[in-house]
Amino acid sequence: MDKYLRAAHKYLNVKKPELAEKILDQAVVRFPRTFELYYLRAKVRHRYLKKETLALQDFSLVLRSRPDQFPKAFWYRGDIYVGYGQYQQAIKDYTACLKRMPTYGKVYFKRAHALFKLGYYREASADLKRCVRYNPVYQDAVTAFRKENHLWL
The missing domain is CATH 1.25.40.10 (Tetratricopeptide repeat domain)
Structure with a gap:
């Protein structure tokens, strides 16, 4: 093997x-x-x-x-579901990934995107904050996402 x-x-x-x-x-x-x-x-x-x-x-x-x-298989499968427009399933997979890898900032960013697409703006905003807390390198991406989507909660 x-x-x-x-x-x-x-x-x-x-x-x-x-x-x-x-x-x-x-x-x-x-x-x-x-x-x-x-x-x-x-x-x-x-x-x-x-x-x-x-x-x-x-x-x-x-x-x-x-x-x-x-655990990253949940993340990657979530990405596929986002590509299919199946945001609810993507959120479930990203959440399952985060249960196993709770400090993985990139997954919070991805979940925020899916949450936003479904209209869960407060939850998306909270995930964006977590994303930056765990991975400050995403600050510019989070700022751009918030600005582009008028998400300043």
């Missing part, structure tokens, strides 16, 4: 995500109970290949089986 992971990472490092996906496809056939393989394949499909439906399937499989082992 490690051989497949190394090969997939090697292909990602040389900007060949299609080959990384192919290696991971072979690996999950050979090691179907190794959820790290599904997680990496989902990341490749989501972040590099934009195969969102397939990535969603892999992230969901991983989260049904090992949610505490792969």
